[in-house]
Amino acid sequence: MNTLRPTLFVLMLALALLAAVWALSMIGSFFTAAADYGNHHEVTETLCLFLAAALVSLGLALSGTAMLEKSYVRTAWSELAQLTVPALMAFGAWLLFVNETFYSLFDPKGFPVHPTETFIYPDAGWHGMLSHLLAAMLVFLGFGALWLALRKEKEKVENQPTGGDGTN
C-alpha cells in the first residue's frame, strides 16, 4: 500500500503533463488564425479547447499532489470536486464556443446576429434562434446554479462563530 500513493501521484502528474502538452500544441492554430483574417472566427473552438486542456491539466496536478497526503481517502470527494470544477469550467467554455454563443457574429455557419448576414451568406445554413436561446439559457442557469451553490458555501465559512481569541 505504501507505493499506491506515489504511483497515483506519478500517474496523475503524467496525465497533467499530457494535457499541458496538448494545450501548448494548439499554439500553431492561434498563429495561423492571426495570420489569416478569414480564420479568426474558426479559431475560437480551438481556443476553448486550449482553455479546457489548461484547466484539466491544473486540476490533474492539484489532485495528483493531493494523493501524496495521508488523508487523501477522506478528502476524496473534495479532490474529485477539485478535478471536476476546472474541467467543468473548461467544458462549459468549450460548449459556448461550439455553439458559437459568443463568436457567432460573423461566422456564416452560426446564429445570424446581424440580420444582413443572411443576405450576404444566404446558403450558410443558419441554426435556429430557439435552439440558440435554449442553449444560452441552459448555460446561464447551469453556471448560475454553480455560482449559487459555491456562494452559499462561502457565506457559511464566513459566518462561522469565532472563538474568544478571534480565531475560528
Added chain:
Amino acid sequence: MKWIMFVILALIVILLVTAVVALAGVVIWLVVRREGPLVDRLRAAKFPAKRLLALPLAAWLALFFIILLMLLFVSAMCLMYTFALLHGEWLTTLQSLPKTAGNILIHLIYPLQVFLFALVTFFMAVGGLQLVIGPVEKLARLRLRVVDVADFARRTAVLIALAAGLEVVKILLYGLLVAPEHLSSFFARETLPKADPLGVALLATAILLLSAVFWLRRKGDR
C-alpha cells in the same frame, strides 16, 4: 490604422510586458523559496524516492507557466477585440442604423461579452497561478486573491453565467425588437446542428452533480 489603435496596442504591450515580468518574478520566487501548496505537499510526503517524484512536478510547473503566459496573451487579445468591436459597432454598423435605445443596447452586448471573456481568461491566469503558489495577499486589494478551487470556480462561473445571460438578453431583444416580420426568413432551419444535444446534456448533468456534491458537503458539515 487609426492613432487610437496604436495607443491601444501600446497599452496592451505595456500590460503584457508587465505581466511577463511579474510572472517571471513569481517563477524565480517559487524556484528560490520553493514554497506553495503543491511544493509543500511534496515536501511533507515521506517517501524514500521523494527527489524523483519532484521531477514530474517540476516538468509540469515549467509547462504550466508557459500556459499562463498564453492565457495572458489570449486575455490581451480579447481586450483588444473589445475595442475593435466597439469601434466597428459604433462607427460602422450604427452609422447605417437608427440610433434607437434598442439598437444601441443590442450593439453594446457583444463587445461587453468579449470584455467578460477577457476577464475570464485573465482570472484563469491569475487564479490558476495562485492555486499553484498559494494566495497572494497583495491581490486582495484588487479582489483577485484566490483562496481555493471553490473560490476560483465560483468567480469563473459567475463571469460565464453573466456572458450567457447577456446572450439570452440579446436573442430576446432581437426577437422582440428587430423586424419580427422577417424573422421566419432569417431562421429558416429550426434544428440543432450547433447546439450538440449530447454536449448540453453532459454539461447539465455535470453541473447538477457538482452542485449536489457541494450541497451534500454543506449538509454533512452541519
